[in-house]
Amino acid sequence: MSELVEFFLRSRNFILFVLLEVVCFYFIINTSNYWSATYFNTANRYAAQVLAWSNAANEYASLRQVNADLALENQRLNARLTQLLQSKPAAPAEYQADSAFADRFKFTVAKVVNNTTQFANNYITIDKGTDDGIRPGMGVISPTGVVGKVKVCNRHFSVITSILHSEFLVSSKLTKADEIGSAKWDGVDPHLMKLDAISRYKSVAKGDSVVTSEFNSTFPPGVLVGRVRTVGVQPNMTFHDITLDLATNFSNLSFVYVVENSLKAEQEQLEKQIETDK
Structure with a gap:
C-alpha cells in the first residue's frame, strides 16, 4: 500500500496534467458543436471498426461448427438424392424399384483425423x-466424389483404404459413352487416376464425367469419380489410355460420408451361393 502511495506522490504532476487534459477535452466537446460532431463521428467510426474485427473473429472461430453443420446437411441431401435416383432409374420407364431397394443406402457423416497421400498405399x-x-x-465418399472403403474399425475410429491405393479398383462408367470400366490409381499423382477397359472405338472427350457404375454393392451409382483429363490410344491396344482428374481433393479432406448398403450382405451371400453351386 505504501508503494502505491509513493507512486502517486512521485507522479502527482503528471496525473494532474492528465486530469486537466481530460476536463479540457470534455468542455471543448460539450461547448462546441463542431468538435462535438467530430468526436461523435470519429468515435463511431472506430467503434464500428472494432465491432467489425470482433464479428470477423467470431465468424472465424465458428467455422468448425459451420463445417460440421454443412456436413450433416449434405448427409441428409445425399440420402434423399440416392433414394430418388434408386426408386426411379432412367430406363426402362415402366420399372419401379421396391422401397427396400430404393432405401438401401444410409449415410453417416465422419470427420477425418488422419490422411496420407504420399505413399503407394494410402x-x-x-x-x-x-x-x-x-x-x-x-464405402466412403466425400461431398465431391469417391474416397475409399472401410478396412478396419474399433469402437471409436475406423481406417479407410483410400482410393489412392495400388490395389483399389472402382467400377466406373463414362456418362456420355455409357461405357463401364475400372478406375485405378497409378501411384504417381494424388490428383489423377487411370480409367481402364474403355474400348478405343468408343467416343471419349476431355471433360467427360466418370461416375460409379451400377455394378458394385459398395457405392451408390452415380457418385462422381473424376473427369477425363487426357485421352490416348496405345499402338496395337484395344482400349483407350484415359487419365482422370480426381473429383475428391485429398489434400484438404475434412468430412466424409460412410455409406451403408443394407442389402449388401444379402446380395453377396446369394452370389457366393451361385459360385459354390457351379
Whole structure:
C-alpha cells in the first residue's frame, strides 16, 4: 500500500496534467458543436471498426461448427438424392424399384483425423467406429466424389483404404459413352487416376464425367469419380489410355460420408451361393 502511495506522490504532476487534459477535452466537446460532431463521428467510426474485427473473429472461430453443420446437411441431401435416383432409374420407364431397394443406402457423416497421400498405399482415419454402426467393407465418399472403403474399425475410429491405393479398383462408367470400366490409381499423382477397359472405338472427350457404375454393392451409382483429363490410344491396344482428374481433393479432406448398403450382405451371400453351386 505504501508503494502505491509513493507512486502517486512521485507522479502527482503528471496525473494532474492528465486530469486537466481530460476536463479540457470534455468542455471543448460539450461547448462546441463542431468538435462535438467530430468526436461523435470519429468515435463511431472506430467503434464500428472494432465491432467489425470482433464479428470477423467470431465468424472465424465458428467455422468448425459451420463445417460440421454443412456436413450433416449434405448427409441428409445425399440420402434423399440416392433414394430418388434408386426408386426411379432412367430406363426402362415402366420399372419401379421396391422401397427396400430404393432405401438401401444410409449415410453417416465422419470427420477425418488422419490422411496420407504420399505413399503407394494410402489410408484415412475417421472419428467414427463400431459404436456408430461403421463396419469393414462400407464405402466412403466425400461431398465431391469417391474416397475409399472401410478396412478396419474399433469402437471409436475406423481406417479407410483410400482410393489412392495400388490395389483399389472402382467400377466406373463414362456418362456420355455409357461405357463401364475400372478406375485405378497409378501411384504417381494424388490428383489423377487411370480409367481402364474403355474400348478405343468408343467416343471419349476431355471433360467427360466418370461416375460409379451400377455394378458394385459398395457405392451408390452415380457418385462422381473424376473427369477425363487426357485421352490416348496405345499402338496395337484395344482400349483407350484415359487419365482422370480426381473429383475428391485429398489434400484438404475434412468430412466424409460412410455409406451403408443394407442389402449388401444379402446380395453377396446369394452370389457366393451361385459360385459354390457351379
